[in-house]
Amino acid sequence: MMRGESETYGSGMNEDKAQRLEAFEAEALGYADQLFRVALRLCRERGRAEDLVQETYLQAWRSFHRFELGTNLRAWLYRILFNVFNSGRRQEKLNLVPVEETISETIAWDPQTPQNIEDEDVLAALERVPRDYQIPVVLADVEDLSYREIADVLDVPIGTVMSRLHRGRKLLRSELTRYAQSAGYQT
Amino acid sequence: MQVIDCRNYRELLDSYLSEELSVETNHAMLRHTEMCQGCRGEMAARRRLRAVLKRACSTDRLGAEAEQRLRDCLRRETAGGVAAIGWGRRLRRLFEVRGLFHLAAAVAVAAVITAGIGAWLYGAFDGPIARPDLALSPALFEQAAGDHEHCGLKFAVLSGPFEMPDSAVNYDPSYAGLEKVVAPAAAGLELRTVHLCGHKGRQFAHLVYAGEGSLISLLVTERDGKALDMDQIPTDDGIAAGMQTARRENLSIGAFQTTRHVVAVVSDLEAEKNRLMAERLATPLTEHLRRFEQQTAMLSRISFIGRR
Known part of the structure; x- marks a missing residue:
């Protein structure tokens, strides 16, 4: 944006603030699709996911002056997104408290990954994974967040993230295997 | 190994x-x-x-249309936050032009009387008001109802933030901690958000509560000329005006005034229920704002005397 162009936003916005908004948009809006994908998994409905992303950016912009450039902007935005989501409808909150789960149960159940899988099969299988397990899997395996980043974003200990990922990935493979077997694919 | x-x-x-x-x-x-x-x-x-x-x-993407809405939303937020002048500056300005102040006050008294009679004649307010000369403008009720509809109802599905953001406190320092001031009176209601927003040129500190099967907006805004349809706001305490009620389509509104602020409660509760809700939520808030305004005015006087 050229200097002075900020006047087009109306008399309410001065040039300095317009430039800061421009910097914020340049830095942060590149993550909009990523945030939206996770929002869609959380809300399961496009309109609500769009609202959630918008509210996330609004809050991020309101506290952008507290954000230190050079630190992890993507993780910061995700964290705001989960804060906004979790402060919403009580019954929808993510429940990431570690579940009682014995090691033997976990090890005894290890489905093999099917060989031939289609995009829609994967999406259908992912949809059947409970959301509390699904979200960490999406953050790690789709959005490439590190375990540490996921722990920060969801505000839970890293051990909880690891156990959720472990179980979530197995659930996904299990759903896929079941699907592949019923469709007659090689597993 | x-x-x-x-x-x-x-x-x-x-x-x-x-x-x-x-x-x-x-x-x-x-x-x-x-x-x-x-x-x-x-x-x-x-x-x-x-x-x-x-x-x-x-393959799931936000989409161009939603991204444009997001950008527009950020621009509106930014424009709203900057239009503000802090209360300290406003008050200092008032005292700096003290010579003109008396003239303005005389004009204001005339305007109060004219606007009050005018508003009464043209039915600008629906409910009775203890001081008809301090009637709030129909435009203000439109803005409050509009803000509830366009912003408040959004929080049926979304929530947060739960503390007044810095942007709102910079806009008006008396907005700091409003949610805590109202908390005891709002017991039993679920706080959905606290933020600064605007509708049709008016800025509001906006608290949204859920309860009694309804979403309830508690709005605080500046008691400026447009709020009262006057060129100059009266300098006396608007608390004497009591509650002024209005209906806009299916919405009930109850509004109070202090010297510098208007506090309004908007909901789709029936008129009497909303009136009780307004009394319950707005009473601690008007008390808080009145104390804050008195302190600010005193500090400004001291600062003015210090400069002489």
Whole structure:
């Protein structure tokens, strides 16, 4: 944006603030699709996911002056997104408290990954994974967040993230295997 | 040297693919991969699964239209936050032009009387008001109802923030901690958000509560000329005006005034229920604002005397 162009936003916005908004948009809006994908998994409905992303950016912009450039902007935005989501409808909150789960149960159940899988099969299988397990899997395996980043974003200990990922990935493979077997694919 | 069997390999495989293992465990995984054909196949299958998962999920995008709405929303937020002048500056300005102040006050008294009579004649307010000369403008009720409809109802599905953001406090320092001031009176209601927003040129501190089967907006705004349809706001305490009520379509509004602020409660509750809700929520708030305004005015006087 050229200097002075900020006047087009109306008399309410001065040039300095317009430039800061421009910097914020340049830095942060590149993550909009990523945030939206996770929002869609959380809300399961496009309109609500769009609202959630918008509210996330609004809050991020309101506290952008507290954000230190050079630190992890993507993780910061995700964290705001989960804060906004979790402060919403009580019954929808993510429940990431570690579940009682014995090691033997976990090890005894290890489905093999099917060989031939289609995009829609994967999406259908992912949809059947409970959301509390699904979200960490999406953050790690789709959005490439590190375990540490996921722990920060969801505000839970890293051990909880690891156990959720472990179980979530197995659930996904299990759903896929079941699907592949019923469709007659090689597993 | 660490040795990994097939069972451990499959337990650790995903963390290996996510590059989350230690160097030593990585080496042990690689050694096992070279040795075991079955596990090599499993690694290839899980890599494929990740690639397919990533590709399948990546087709979901925010979309140009939603991104434009997001950009517009950020611009509105930014424009709203800057239009403000802090109360300290406003008051200092008032005292700096003290010579003109008396003239303005005389004009204001005339305007109060004219506007009051005018408003009464043209039915600008629906409910009775203790001081008709201090009637709030129909435009203000439109703005308050509009803000409830366009902003407040959004919080049926969204929530937060739960503390007044800095942007709102910079706009008007008396907005700091409003949610805490109202908290005891709002017991039993669920706070959905506290923020600064605007509708049709008017800025509001906006608290949204859910309760009694309704969403309830508690709005605080500046008691300026447009709020009262006057060129100059009266300098006396608007608390004497009591509550002024109005209906806009299916919405009930109850509004109070202090010297510098208007506090309004908007909901789709029936008129009498909303009136009780307004009394309950707005009473502690008007008390808080009145005290804040008195302190600010006193500080400004001291600062003015100090400069002389």
